[in-house]
Each structure stands twice: as structure tokens, then as C-alpha cells.
Amino acid sequence: MTFRPSPPHPITTLVLCCTVFGYCSAIAEERSAEEWLRAMNAAQQELSYAGTLSYFNGDELTTLDYRHMVVHGEVHQHVTPLNGPSRKFIREGLSVSLQLDSDDELVQMQEKIEAGGISTTFNPKFDKLGETYNIAVDGYGRIANRSAVCVSMTPKEQDRYRIHLWIDKQTSILLRWDMRDHDNRPVSIWQFTEFELIEEDLRQHSFANGSNFSVTLDIKSKQSVEEHEDDEDVQWHLDWVPKGFELSGTSNQELSLGRDSSHNVMYSDGIVAVSVFVEPAPKSHEGVAMESVSGSTVVVSHTIQDHRGQSKLVTVVGDLPKKTVWRIARGVKFDP
Template identity: 30%
Template sequence: MSKQLSIGLLAIFLWLPLASTVASAPDLLLKMNAAFSEQDYDGIFTYDAGSGLTSIRVVHKILEGQQRERLVHLNGAPREILRRGEEVVSLVMPGDDLAVLENSIPSGPFARSFVREFERLGSSYRVEEMGEGRVAGRKARRLAVTPKDSHRYGFRLWLDAENHLLLRSQLVDANGRKLEEFLFSSILFGDSVLDDALESEGMNGSMVSHLTLKNAHPTAVSDRGQFPVNWSVAWLPPGFKMASADIRRKPANGQTVNSMIYSDGLATFSIFLERMPEKGAARMSARNGATVAVARGIMGPSNYFLATLVGEIPARTGARIVESISAE
């Protein structure tokens, strides 16, 4: 009897360290990702992308098996985004550039299959637990996500100790300079999240736009449509792979734009290729917080094209990628 007990105890002791390795730092990231869509929460966070502070309220709740979400811009330009399962509605004031929400012409939005691939993270980032902290009055576990090369940014993350929701994040460059920060100042979970909080109060004079993700089909990367050029990107930072590609028309002028999204499992960038505008374009590099945009001209078989890279990667890396694009 006592022998059985000691074997049982031994089993428990053996199992315990095993259990703690299962909840390893990369595993916490997986839990964080799941928490975004599985938890019910209602909170207010500030967001700083270097150009000023923004306050945003986010409400997320599973209602009758359906994900419902509401984001409200609390200062500056009034904006609101509502999600009901596959339906996304945005409310913005007339003239707000944010209204570019659009369906792509041939096939709907980008491939839905595109999700962060956390299993690939390990090759490009080191994920480590960095002790505990406190955010919005809640106990948090801190994670450091450090890039293994200079072609991507790092993150400092604070996850709720109980339910793993991301409570605070900082995006930092190679020098540890903070480019972007996101921080909850107050948050409620579970039953404290009321159904009413998901309903828009409406905005006087706002424009309402609808988008459905239901009929979105992934576009085959090889589908070139009426865009008679094959592009080759000769240099990519290690770990980045094409996640999706499609061809769409610009709402403003009907011009065809070829776009591709690349991801290393965490960071993403898009490459847009279009015919060079008649008046030409600026060779430029612009930055807004962590998002960089680099534009370069490319010589096609018979015309010039304009390549613009937009993404959350260092500008220098972005420029190097764009420089390596050529028409085949």
C-alpha cells in the first residue's frame, strides 16, 4: 500500500516539472493568441505609434457561439468598427481616410487561411519569460520576444496571469527604442462584459460600410489576372514566406494593383505593384510608428512599375527587399 503511494507520489513529482515545461514561453504566446478570440473582455487601452496617444475601447464577447467585437476610437476622429462573426461594419466620419475598407475585385479579401504561424516563430525569434508585472490592476506575466537578426522588431509583452490576454505590448527596434505601445488602463472579463456594450451608439453623420468575409476565397498565388508581369523578389529576410497574394483594383482610379503579403509568423509586410503613375512617383521612405512604407520604381518588360512595400519591419530591410524586386 505504502509502496503504491510512494509510486504515486513519485509519478506526481515526475509529472510536475513536465507540466511546467509545457507552459513554456512560446506556449504562452499560443495561449495569448487564443485569448484574443476566446475570452470575453471590455476594456480601454491607449495606443501610441509615435505620433500621439489614442484611446480605444474594445469589447469582445462570444454570443450564441458567434464572435462579436466592437472597437471605438475615444478621442480624435470618431471611428467605430463592429464585427459580428464574418460581418465587419465600420463607421467613420465623411472624409476619414480610414474608409478604404474594400472588397477586392476578383475574389474577396485576402486568404483567410493566413494566420500567425507560431510554430515558425522559433527560427526568427527567441521567446523568454521575464517575470511578473502589473497592468490595469491585474497581475501579468512578462514575455520578451527578441529577433535573432536585424530584419525584424522585438516585442515586450504583458499577458494576464489568469487568462493570458495581452494587456500591454511594446514594439522595440534593435536599439531598444520603443516604436509602438499598447496599454490597457482598465479591463473587465467574463460575466462583467455586458451584451449592450457590443451595440454601437451610432455616430451622427457617419458613413456606414459593410464587409463580409464569408465568401472570401484564397486567391491562387499563380493567378495573374490581367496583370501581365511575373514578379520575382530576389531577396527576403530569412524566415519570411509569402502568405497570400492577389490582384485587385484601386477604388480611386480602377488601376490594377498586385499585392502580396509576407510573414515570418509574427511580423508582416505587404508589397504592392502597380503601373507607374503618369506623373511618376517619389522615391521615398515614410514611417508611422512601426509601419514603414518604401517606394521604388521598377523597369518592366515595356513600362515602368511602382513597387511599394508597407510593413512592420525596419526601413532598411524594407528598402533592401524592394530593391531586389524585378520583372521576370
């Protein structure tokens, strides 16, 4: 005799679904801000999704097609701007490439970009963010027609920007990033305007886009961080980085023809990154301190004397307040 369970009564099903949904909603409502951040980080590593997002870099507004897939535990991403220069950013695990049209100005930087190859094992420590940010659930709202919770990250020092993260209540995926300066002026904002989860059997279809680009720039990453202090050619250190920033990558690369190699280190607090480059200074740069702003990113550079009396060019790049970037640049010191 075969036992055939009878289908549940519709009312029973409804009650059960409401109970489960209510329970999950209650869990979501009860999450602390830190738990939302951890859930958001996990969702990035586990879920596949796609959508259209708007990105304001403090200067211009761009619309992007964004596809995020997890394939055999590895994160794959395709990011394509829908206005401006025609480009496509592809990430497959640690392998990153940038597809460009032949007349794109980034093509002339091909050698420099491909010479990169940053070494890293960085894993953001979300548990430590509370040491440098006041983190709190700051309300609820709707982004891309989905219910979202807002987590505010207010820096304890004015050495970095304030951030609001809008996290999808159902999936914990980040739907909106809002970075503002201390006068509440937007530094960078992006948010999904359309969003959908992607089922496993649709992943390949979602990535099956033909390429019409003529140039591909490959950027490779290594698995381990090479402590730059151990490099005989690198005899400098940073006196200061903002609290909570840790070494997240190092690389040596040829950045310009006719110049020796540049040593590059990257620091991150888990949210934003800052790069420090040290290289021989061209004659034309001596005695001049320079600053540039591109969207939300600040670049500063100045020259200092190394322990052998040779002029070195220090350049710092980051999405941080200018005074912070300058202070990091001033903190480069050569070891005797």
C-alpha cells in the same frame, strides 16, 4: 430516501480552493514562453473581454475603448478611439467595417478601401516563431491591476523589431504590447488601463451601442488565399522576404482613379504584416524612390521596369525597420 450531501466544512472548502488555485498558479508559473504564446492565441479565440487601452504609435498617444467578444465561435470586435477623429472599427468574423463621420478624411478613400477584399486562410504558426525570435519569459509585473507575465521576443536578425508581450496570468489575454527598435526606442506600445472579462449573458449588452456615424466603409475578406503566381495578370515575384514570413493574403483592387488595378500581397510572420503593391507607375513617379513614416508604419515605393519594359510602381507597407521594407521592395522581380 433522498441522499442530501452535507455542505463541505468551510475549512475543507478553503483548503480545496487553495489547492486548486495553487495548482493552477503552479501550472502558470511553469509555462514556457512558447506555451504562453499558444495560450494567449487560444484566449483570443475563446474569451470575451473589454476595457480601455492606451496606444502609442511612436508618434502620438491615443486612448481606445476595446471590446472583444466570441459569439458562436466567431470573434467580434468593436474598437473606438476616445480622442482624435471619431471612428469605430467593427469586426464580425471576416466582415470588417469602419464607421466614420462624414467629414473624416478616410471617407474619400471609401472606394479604395471597399474595393479591397483580401483573400486569406492565414493561421499564425506560433510554433515557428522560435525560428526567427529568441522567445523567453522575461519577468512578471502588473498591468491594469492584474498579474502579468512578460514574454520577450528578440529577433535573431535585425530585420524586425523586438517585442515584449505582457500576458494576463489568470486568463492568458494579452494586456500589453511593446515593440521597440534596436536602440530600445519605442516603435509602438499599447496596454490596457482598465480590463474586465465579460460573461456570456452580458455580451449583447456590451455591443448594444447605437451608431451616430454617417458613413460606413465595408471591408470584406474571402476564405481562401489565391496564390498570386497563378494569376495570369501577375507576373512578378518577391526575391526576398524576412525569414519566417509567409503569404497571408492576396487581393486585386483599384487603388486610384485612372490607374489599372493594383495587385497586393500580404506576408506575415505571425506577429507583424507587410503588404506589397504593384501597379502601373504614374509618369510623375518615374525615377523617384519615396519613403514615408506614419507612426510605426513605414511606406516605401519606387519604380521598376517590368518584363515588357513598362514602368511599374512598387510600394511596400509594414511595421518593420526601413531597411527591411526597402529590401523587400527591391526584391520585386518580373518574370520574363
